[in-house]
Amino acid sequence: xxxxxxxxxxxxxxxxxxxxxxxxxxxxxxxxxxxxxxxxxxxxxxxxxxxxxxxxxxxxxxxxxxxxxxxxxxxxxxxxxxxxxxxxxxxxxxxxxxxxxxxxxxxxxxxxxxxxx
Amino acid sequence: xxxxxxxxxxxxxxxxxxxxxxxxxxxxxxxxxxxxxxxxxxxxxxxxxxxxxxxxxxxxxxxxxxxxxxxxxxxxxxxxxxxxxxxxxxxxxxxxxxxxxxxxxxxxxxxxxxxxxxxxxxxxxxxxxxxxxxxxxxxxxxxxxxxxxxxxxxxxxxxxxxxxxxxxxxxxxxxxxxxxxxxxxxxxxxxxxxxxxxxxxxxxxxxxxxxxxxxxxxxxxxxxxxxxxxxxxxxxxxxxxxxxxxxxxxxxxxxxxxxxxxxxxxxxxxxxxxxxxxxxxxxxxxxxxxxxxxxxxxxxxxxxxxxxxxxxxxxxxxxxxxxxxxxxxxxxxxxxxxxxxxxxxxxxxxxxxxxxxxxxxxxxxxxxxxxxxxxxxxxxxxxxxxxxxxxxxxxxxxxxxxxxxxxxxxxxxxxxxxxxx
Numbered sequence: 446x447x448x449x450x451x452x453x454x455x456x457x458x459x460x461x462x463x464x465x466x467x468x469x470x471x472x473x474x475x476x477x478x479x480x481x482x483x484x485x486x487x488x489x490x491x492x493x494x495x496x497x498x499x500x501x502x503x504x505x506x507x508x509x510x511x512x513x514x515x516x517x518x519x520x521x522x523x524x525x526x527x528x529x530x531x532x533x534x535x536x537x538x539x540x541x542x543x544x545x546x547x548x549x550x551x552x553x554x555x556x557x558x559x560x561x562x
Numbered sequence: 563x564x565x566x567x568x569x570x571x572x573x574x575x576x577x578x579x580x581x582x583x584x585x586x587x588x589x590x591x592x593x594x595x596x597x598x599x600x601x602x603x604x605x606x607x608x609x610x611x612x613x614x615x616x617x618x619x620x621x622x623x624x625x626x627x628x629x630x631x632x633x634x635x636x637x638x639x640x641x642x643x644x645x646x647x648x649x650x651x652x653x654x655x656x657x658x659x660x661x662x663x664x665x666x667x668x669x670x671x672x673x674x675x676x677x678x679x680x681x682x683x684x685x686x687x688x689x690x691x692x693x694x695x696x697x698x699x700x701x702x703x704x705x706x707x708x709x710x711x712x713x714x715x716x717x718x719x720x721x722x723x724x725x726x727x728x729x730x731x732x733x734x735x736x737x738x739x740x741x742x743x744x745x746x747x748x749x750x751x752x753x754x755x756x757x758x759x760x761x762x763x764x765x766x767x768x769x770x771x772x773x774x775x776x777x778x779x780x781x782x783x784x785x786x787x788x789x790x791x792x793x794x795x796x797x798x799x800x801x802x803x804x805x806x807x808x809x810x811x812x813x814x815x816x817x818x819x820x821x822x823x824x825x826x827x828x829x830x831x832x833x834x835x836x837x838x839x840x841x842x843x844x845x846x847x848x849x850x851x852x853x854x855x856x857x858x859x860x861x862x863x864x865x866x867x868x869x870x871x872x873x874x875x876x877x878x879x880x881x882x883x884x885x886x887x888x889x890x891x892x893x894x895x896x897x898x899x900x901x902x903x904x905x906x907x908x909x910x911x912x913x914x915x916x917x918x919x920x921x922x923x924x925x926x927x928x929x930x931x932x933x934x935x936x937x938x939x940x941x942x943x944x945x946x947x948x949x950x951x952x953x954x955x956x957x958x959x960x961x962x963x964x965x966x967x968x969x970x971x972x973x974x975x976x977x978x979x980x981x982x983x
Contacts, residue, residue, distance in 0.1 A: 448731040536733040537683055538741075556730045 447533040449491065449557040450540045454549045455524040458498055475548035483532060483543055493530035524551055531557065565611045572619045573611050578779070580624040581607075581699030586671035588631045593649065594678065594734025596696060597724045598635065606631035672697070673736045673787050676780070680749040681732045688723035689752050690759075695720055698756075698776040708759045708773050746788070750797045750857055753780050757801055774805060785840070792847040796858025799840035803864035806833035818965040822873045834868045841865050856892035859884055878908035895924040903936050911943040931960035935970060938977075947977045 464472075483490055499518040506513045518525065527549075534540040537554070544552040565573070584606060589599035606627045620626035639645045639652050646653075679692040687709070694700045694708075706716035726732070737745045760773030781798040788794045810824040819825075841861050848854045854862070863884045870876040885901035898921050906914020918937055927933050938953035954974040961967055 536731045537681075538733050538737070541683070554730075 447488075447535060448537075448540075449531060449533050449559070450537075451555045451557055452493075452530040452532060452540075452544055452547065453526055453553040453555065454528045454530075454547065455551040455553065456527040456549060458500075458525040458527070461498065461527070472548065479547055482546060486539065486543060488532055488534045488539060488543060491531040491533060493528070495528040496526060499525035566615050569611065569614045569619065572614060572623060573607060576610065576623040576627060577607060577699055578776075580627055582672050582675060582697040582780075582783075583624055584627045584631050585696055585699075586675035587628050588635050589675060589734060590671050591632055591635055591652070594727070594732075596675075596678070596727060598638065598645075599631075600696060600724075602631045602634040602638070603627075605634050670736070672783060674734050676749055676784070677736050677745060678727065678732060678734050680745070680752050681727070682745070682748055683730065683732055684723050684726065686752075686755075688719055689748070690755050691716060691720050692723045693752050693780075694756060694773075694776065698780060700772065700776065704772065708756075708770060746791060746793065747855075749784070750793055753777050753784070754797060754800075754857070756780075757804075774808070777801060778805060790847060792844040793855045793857045795840045795844035795847070796855065796861045799837045799844060799861035800857055800864055802833050802837035802840065803861060803868050806830040806837065806868065812965070816965065818969045820969070821867065826871065829868065837861065837868065838865055853887070853891065856888060859888040859891055863888070876907070878904055882908045895921055895926050896930075898924075899927065899933055899936060903940075906940055906943075911940045915940045915944070929960055931957045931966070933957075934960070938970075938973065942973065942977055947980065950977045 480490055502518040504515050504517060504519050506515065532540065532543065534543065540554050544554050581603065585599050585603040588602050589596055592598055609630050610623070610627060614620070636652065639649050676693060676697050679696055680689045684692065691705050691709070694705045695702060702717045702720060703713050706713040709716065754777075756773055757777035760770040760777060778801050781801050784794050785798040806829050807821075807824060809830065810826065810828040811819055813819050841858070844858045844861070845854060848858070863881055866877055866881050866884065881904045882901065885897065885904055889897050889901060899918065902914050902917035902921060905917055915937070918933070918940065921927060922933065934953045935957035938950045938957060941947075941950035941953055951974055954970055954977065958967060958970050958974070961970065
């Protein structure tokens with residue numbers, strides 16, 4: 446029985462501001478190659494997206510009175526959430542092994558709570 | 563019915579020897595559900611306490627307890643819908659393994675359990691707590707006292723770790739060859755830290771015998787289960803050689819006795835021989851291409867000390883050479899400090915002090931009392947009493963251990979009175 450994990454990819458956004466089209470293509474290729482290695486390992490990618498810079502984020506914070514809408518991401522950190530994958534893996538060891546090979550410096554691996562039927 | 567002293571003793575003995583085995587076997591049945599396995603194991607020991615008086619103590623208590631705990635687990639699966647859905651195959655007649663394979667499987671289970679408790683996805687403090695609770699069977703309260711935290715804090719820590727294992731699906735298995743060396747080092751580190759925690763405690767008690775002995779038990783089990791891993795033998799050798807000095811480490815008043823002043827006739831010679839034999843076995847498994855690791859090298863150093871019939875005949879040159887190799891295997895500032903002290907006895911306090919002062923800049927050592935204490939001892943040996951007193955005071959400011967404080971205060975009084983060289 447597979448467990449579903451989300452791989453949250455954090456990166457230093459200052460390095461992402463002036464990425465050339467060539468660098469971007471190279472990055473996409475690296476991610477495509479990684480996607481193939483996931484399938485080869487017997488795991489499967491459910492979904493995955495790259496996210497625009499956290500400077501484009503808007504946060505809604507609820508609690509107390511009316512919801513507050515603010516500019517920017519929920520938490521101010523040096524590293525921003527740059528993208529994610531949802532992957533079905535056999536167990537945490539497989540998830541960590543795959544996360545290790547992701548072309549990214551910091552990856553947070555979180556189990557997904559099953560809510561579907 | 564209250565258990566007779568005989569039954570109580572039998573259950574206590576089984577608890578120490580079999581707890582981990584029983585829990586590990588049930589956990590395998592439940593596909594690594596450690597929380598349920600722990601409850602079923604606890605219930606099996608309670609059942610033993612209740613019924614052994616009337617029915618007699620079983621000839622193989624471990625087998626009795628394992629069967630009882632397994633039956634409890636199966637009862638639960640039958641009763642609880644969520645568990646029934648999780649283990650659809652468990653209630654089939656042939657689900658529990660054939661009797662013939664019992665022994666091999668049991669041995670493997672305990673390894674599975676210890677590797678799971680020491681998984682790198684868990685925080686180090688959680689790994690130690692979980693290992694002491696689930697593998698060694700210490701109570702949460704005993705573990706809390708060993709690590710100087712309130713019992714509810716320790717209980718929460720253990721619960722959180724068990725939840726993470728279940729939710730994140732940390733697998734219940736021994737890692738494959740690719741990860742084994744790294745993961746084994748994590749397991750050995752946990753056992754070593756448990757042993758060390760048995761020696762560094764606040765208050766009057768200098769050795770927590772329960773912690774020390776459980777750590778030794780676990781190291782012995784690992785050395786049996788993984789006899790071809792030099793580091794596994796190295797850890798057991800290190801613990802045996804260190805523990806052999808237990809009786810001489812504290813004097814009649816409960817004060818700390820330094821290696822230099824210990825009555826070596828009180829060292830446990832049989833234990834030293836066991837440790838030495840393990841060192842020899844471990845070294846045979848190493849080569850120039852696959853050199854000894856940090857536990858085996860530390861055991862070699864402990865072996866050198868054990869081999870000296872007096873402090874004066876200690877082979878410091880050999881010890882410094884071993885520290886050189888240890889520094890390569892394990893480049894830690896703590897090793898560097900210990901090497902400096904060894905150099906002070908091999909070459910002289912002046913040379914040792916220079917090396918020690920070179921370590922002082924390391925921020926990792928800032929709150930470690932041993933550094934100013936070692937510095938103070940070298941200054942005292944050099945006759946620089948005022949500086950020694952300052953260093954002893956600095957060490958006193960960093961140490962909370964009762965017996966260590968007594969030692970440092972005694973030395974401070976000596977240098978202040980103008981003696982102690």
